[in-house]
Amino acid sequence: MASDASATVSGGFVVDQAEQARFMAAKRRLLWRKRLLPVGAVILLLVLWHWAVVAFDIKPFIAPTPTAVFRVLIQRFDILMANLMPTAIEAVCGFLLGNFAAIALATAFVHNRAAEEAFFPIAVMVNTIPVVAKAPILVLLLGNGMEPKIAIAALICFFPTLVNMVRGLQDVNPQALELMRVLSASPREIFLKIRVQNSLPYLFSALKIAASTSVIGAIVGEWIGSVKGIGALIIQATYAFDTPLLYATIAVGSTFSACFFGVIGLIERHVVKWKSDRAG
Amino acid sequence: MTAAVAVSGAIPAGTAAPAKSGAAEAVRCEGVTVRFTTERGTVTALDGVSLAIHAGSFLTLLGPSGCGKSTLLRVIADLVPPSAGKVAVLGAKPEVARRNRDIGFVFQDAALLPWRTALQNVQLPFEVGGAQQRPGTRPPEELLKLVGLAGWENAYPHELSGGMRQRVSIARALVSGPKLLLMDEPFGALDEITRDRLNEELLDVWESTGTTIVFVTHSIYEAVFLSQQVLMLAARPGRVRALVPITLPSPRRLPVRETAEFVALAGLLRRELENC
Ligand SMILES: Nc1ncnc2c1ncn2[C@@H]1O[C@H](COP(=O)(O)OP(=O)(O)OP(=O)(O)O)[C@@H](O)[C@H]1O
Ligand SMILES: [Mg+2]
Numbered sequence: 001m002a003s004d005a006s007a008t009v010s011g012g013f014v015v016d017q018a019e020q021a022r023f024m025a026a027k028r029r030l031l032w033r034k035r036l037l038p039v040g041a042v043i044l045l046l047v048l049w050h051w052a053v054v055a056f057d058i059k060p061f062i063a064p065t066p067t068a069v070f071r072v073l074i075q076r077f078d079i080l081m082a083n084l085m086p087t088a089i090e091a092v093c094g095f096l097l098g099n100f101a102a103i104a105l106a107t108a109f110v111h112n113r114a115a116e117e118a119f120f121p122i123a124v125m126v127n128t129i130p131v132v133a134k135a136p137i138l139v140l141l142l143g144n145g146m147e148p149k150i151a152i153a154a155l156i157c158f159f160p161t162l163v164n165m166v167r168g169l170q171d172v173n174p175q176a177l178e179l180m181r182v183l184s185a186s187p188r189e190i191f192l193k194i195r196v197q198n199s200l201p202y203l204f205s206a207l208k209i210a211a212s213t214s215v216i217g218a219i220v221g222e223w224i225g226s227v228k229g230i231g232a233l234i235i236q237a238t239y240a241f242d243t244p245l246l247y248a249t250i251a252v253g254s255t256f257s258a259c260f261f262g263v264i265g266l267i268e269r270h271v272v273k274w275k276s277d278r279a280g
Numbered sequence: 281m282t283a284a285v286a287v288s289g290a291i292p293a294g295t296a297a298p299a300k301s302g303a304a305e306a307v308r309c310e311g312v313t314v315r316f317t318t319e320r321g322t323v324t325a326l327d328g329v330s331l332a333i334h335a336g337s338f339l340t341l342l343g344p345s346g347c348g349k350s351t352l353l354r355v356i357a358d359l360v361p362p363s364a365g366k367v368a369v370l371g372a373k374p375e376v377a378r379r380n381r382d383i384g385f386v387f388q389d390a391a392l393l394p395w396r397t398a399l400q401n402v403q404l405p406f407e408v409g410g411a412q413q414r415p416g417t418r419p420p421e422e423l424l425k426l427v428g429l430a431g432w433e434n435a436y437p438h439e440l441s442g443g444m445r446q447r448v449s450i451a452r453a454l455v456s457g458p459k460l461l462l463m464d465e466p467f468g469a470l471d472e473i474t475r476d477r478l479n480e481e482l483l484d485v486w487e488s489t490g491t492t493i494v495f496v497t498h499s500i501y502e503a504v505f506l507s508q509q510v511l512m513l514a515a516r517p518g519r520v521r522a523l524v525p526i527t528l529p530s531p532r533r534l535p536v537r538e539t540a541e542f543v544a545l546a547g548l549l550r551r552e553l554e555n556c
Binding site for chain 1: 358384396405407411
């Protein structure tokens with residue numbers, strides 16, 4: 001077929017220097033806007049918060065000022081970090097374990113419909129038990145070390161990933177499957193070249209949820225008879241009415257959560273370079 | 281003059297079933313019936329369809345919506361098993377032809393894999409089904425050039441227009457050098473100008489590769505412009521109504537559509553379609 005000369009002379013992307021520069025400048029502007037606006041909003045909220053505490057003369061043990069929290073963050077940085085360490089390890093281990101199990105099970109489900117029909121309802125049932133109820137059971141089963149916390153973090157990651165992964169592996173374009181049949185592809189090739197690829201956007205949206213919930217799981221696990229970790233520090237600070245420390249602990253926990261989320265997002269951008277018209 | 285063409289053009293349904301099977305036959309269907317059973321009952325999509333398509337010819341299926349055009353293509357491609365009747369592709373069972381990579385299929389909505397670039401999509405046929413590049417067939421890069429997409433090798437489908445995606449899928453169907461190319465409304469979603477251009481380009485490909493093409497369309501003009509024969513199907517149940525030879529000279533260019541002969545043939549097909 002002849003090339004359509006009217007649209008693009010040599011095919012491919014035509015590079016127009018001025019237009020390209022304009023495009024990049026507009027893109028940069030939007031990016032800075034997206035970065036700076038939330039920072040501005042945070043500063044505004046902190047100022048409001050500070051003003052409210054001072055204006056209404058609220059006692060420090062009920063609500064501290066942001067500056068008091070900030071002071072604790074700097075002065076007791078070593079204690080905060082020492083307690084972040086175990087929580088981070090538990091959250092990351094739980095994340096890896098829970099997601100790995102979910103991906104493995106989803107793969108098994110796609111290969112064996114009977115297994116899915118038998119075990120999916122059980123997975124749904126286990127998921128309806130709230131974390132706070134699962135935590136004591138696991139502590140009783142696994143002792144007081146890191147294991148029960150890892151197990152809780154893993155369980156909390158497991159379900160969303162399982163559901164998303166099963167959907168991603170199954171929800172493929174039917175025409176893509178017909179195409180593979182026309183090409184006489186083997187079931188293994190269909191799995192690797194269609195289903196796995198199709199599931200990646202679904203998987204990453206589950207992993208991003210799991211990145212934050214695994215930290216929550218580890219913290220909740222530490223609430224039950226733990227002496228170290230962000231969860232333990234939250235309990236200790238609360239009972240000691242050391243509210244600035246409580247706030248600082250929470251800030252450290254959520255900062256870690258946000259970083260974890262960011263890392264997963266970064267990996268996603270390198271793995272999924274295409275746009276899906278199906279995955280949400 | 282118009283009337284003369286019309287009268288001699290139509291061949292009654294009975295003669296659409298050909299007599300002898302020869303070596304130069306790309307497709308042969310004998311009494312093919314396809315039924316689909318669902319909760320709401322059984323649909324007879326095709327009812328006793330018989331036809332023969334000569335190797336190297338260009339045949340278009342034309343008929344009202346739901347008359348079984350897609351189903352007929354899918355039976356030929358071994359995507360749907362017939363409930364009754366026999367199908368032969370290149371003298372063998374459709375499954376054999378499919379496994380030999382003798383069949384290329386172009387889907388209505390391109391069906392490109394969104395995670396693959398244009399070039400990777402065209403390379404897909406060599407990565408699955410244990411197929412290797414046949415001697416004498418053109419490499420993927422060259423086929424992209426053939427369909428006018430040189431320079432777009434590394435673009436993802438979401439960066440391509442609908443017409444470009446359709447051309448990638450045509451390149452993918454051609455890459456294994458199929459002897460039979462099945463196309464299900466490939467240009468249905470395109471604007472008329474793009475469609476005209478792709479029609480001309482498709483005729484070029486057909487003439488340069490010598491493959492047999494079975495083409496489905498709803499456009500009477502497209503059918504007359506492209507085909508050597510138009511097979512008209514009637515609906516409910518889907519059956520052969522007439523086989524209309526298109527006697528326009530080849531090679532054809534777009535201005536042929538303004539000739540009296542073209543207009544007469546289009547009118548004939550329209551009247552046939554209205555009676556389907
Ligand atoms: N997988 C299926 N299950 C049930 N019924 C089907 C299936 N595929 C096709 N049919 C039915 O078979 C009949 C023929 O369908 P087919 O898609 O072949 O028509 P078509 O001629 O291609 O129509 P269109 O021009 O609208 O694409 C229709 O009545 C349709 O409802
Ligand atoms: Mg159809």
